Amino acid sequence: ISIGTYGGNRWSTFDMRPAYRIISVKIGAGDVIDCMNVTFTYYRKMKTRHYSGTSHEIVLEEDEYVVGMEREVSTYHGVVIVGKLVFIITKKAYGPLGNMGGTPFALPIAAGKISGLFGRGCMFLDATPLGVYLEP
Numbered sequence: 001i002s003i004g005t006y007g008g009n010r011w012s013t014f015d016m017r018p019a020y021r022i023i024s025v026k027i028g029a030g031d032v033i034d035c036m037n038v039t040f041t042y043y044r045k046m047k048t049r050h051y052s053g054t055s056h057e058i059v060l061e062e063d064e065y066v067v068g069m070e071r072e073v074s075t076y077h078g079v080v081i082v083g084k085l086v087f088i089i090t091k092k093a094y095g096p097l098g099n100m101g102g103t104p105f106a107l108p109i110a111a112g113k114i115s116g117l118f119g120r121g122c123m124f125l126d127a128t129p130l131g132v133y134l135e136p
Contacts, residue, residue: 015118016040018133019047022066022115024059025087029097032074033082038117056097064090065113069132074102112136 019040028035035055039048060066068088073080083100086093088108116133 016116017042017118018116018135020044020115022060024057025066026055026057027085027097028055029085029099031083031099032076033071033085033098036117040116056094058087058089058094060089061091067113068106068108069114070095070104070106072096072098072100072102072104074100076100107132109134 016038019042021041023039023041023046024037025039026037027033037048039046041047066087067090070084070086070088071082072084074083075081076083081100082098083102084096084098086095086097112134114132115135118131118133
C-alpha cells in the first residue's frame with residue numbers, strides 16, 4: 001500500500017519502491033529537513049538511495065522496523081517543506097530532526113511496517129520525504 005505525499009510539489013520526485021528491509025536512514029537537518037540517504041536490502045542486495053547530503057544516522061537492528069512517522073510541514077523561503085521529522089522504530093523514536101515547526105502530520109501504523117519511501121526534493125525535502133509503502 002502506498003500513502004502520501006503531503007507537502008509541496010516543486011522539485012524532483014524520488015521513489016525507492018518497497019524494499020525487503022530498511023537498514024539505515026541518514027537525514028540532513030538544520031532549520032528544515034534538506035536531505036536523506038536510505039540504505040536497504042532488495043532482492044538480497046544492499047542498495048543506497050541518495051537524496052542530497054547527510055548528518056543524522058538511524059541504524060536499525062536486524063529485528064527493528066520503521067513503524068511510524070511524525071512530521072511538520074511549513075513554508076520556508078516561499079516553498080512548502082518538511083520542517084521537522086520523527087522516525088518511529090520498533091524499539092524507540094528518533095527525532096525530532098529539523099527546527100522549523102508547522103502543520104503536524106502523523107503516520108501511526110497499527111500493524112505492519114514501512115518498507116519504502118517516496119516524495120520530492122532538491123535543496124529541501126518539499127513533500128514529506130515520505131510518502132511511504134506499507135506492508136504487513
